[in-house]
Amino acid sequence: MGIKERKDRERTARKQAILQAAIKVFSQKGYERTNMEEIAEEAELSKGIIYYYFDSKEELFKELLLGETANYYQQAYETVSHLTDYREILAALLDFHFTYFSRRRELLSLIFPYGKSSPAFLDEEFKSRVEEVRQPLSKKINQVLGEKAQPLLDLFWSFIIGFSVKMAQGKELNRLQEEIRVFKEMTKGVLK
Numbered sequence: 001m002g003i004k005e006r007k008d009r010e011r012t013a014r015k016q017a018i019l020q021a022a023i024k025v026f027s028q029k030g031y032e033r034t035n036m037e038e039i040a041e042e043a044e045l046s047k048g049i050i051y052y053y054f055d056s057k058e059e060l061f062k063e064l065l066l067g068e069t070a071n072y073y074q075q076a077y078e079t080v081s082h083l084t085d086y087r088e089i090l091a092a093l094l095d096f097h098f099t100y101f102s103r104r105r106e107l108l109s110l111i112f113p114y115g116k117s118s119p120a121f122l123d124e125e126f127k128s129r130v131e132e133v134r135q136p137l138s139k140k141i142n143q144v145l146g147e148k149a150q151p152l153l154d155l156f157w158s159f160i161i162g163f164s165v166k167m168a169q170g171k172e173l174n175r176l177q178e179e180i181r182v183f184k185e186m187t188k189g190v191l192k
Contacts, residue, residue, distance in 0.1 A: 014045070066133070076093060095180070105167060
């Protein structure tokens with residue numbers, strides 16, 4: 001391995017360390033109350049190094065959210081890509097969402113901030129980029145459900161958002177699993 005490859009690998013590792021530190025600090029303190037010094041301290045790097053990789057706290061936050069969002073949607077798509085029945089797809093997505101965020105609850109406080117405000121969700125370019133990473137999953141769902149199923153999809157995504165907020169607020173996982181079970185039962189008879 002040459003020097004260039006080693007340096008590229010080191011840069012990538014350092015950037016990942018910054019992003020992991022940022023997840024921890026942002027999820028604990030929220031966007032507004034977090035500063036770059038705290039992220040640098042958590043990453044065990046200088047503030048100058050943080051600014052070498054990210055021009056601002058907002059840029060760091062957006063890249064963090066976009067990366068995590070892309071990871072989520074890619075894994076969600078892989079979970080349902082082979083399924084052809086809408087009930088199986090919705091059930092698999094509910095189970096995936098529960099498992100994914102049960103393991104990474106700190107991400108929920110970044111996505112569903114409630115008091116931990118973020119400019120990312122107000123930015124049109126950011127929204128557009130999120131829509132791009134969500135596209136394969138949306139296309140798969142629309143392919144199976146068709147246009148007439150839009151009200152069901154709206155209900156489904158509303159349930160996911162409400163469920164996620166409850167997870168972010170620390171609701172008991174057993175109660176949330178029961179809510180998922182009930183929702184799955186409700187969707188069984190729809191669109192036969």
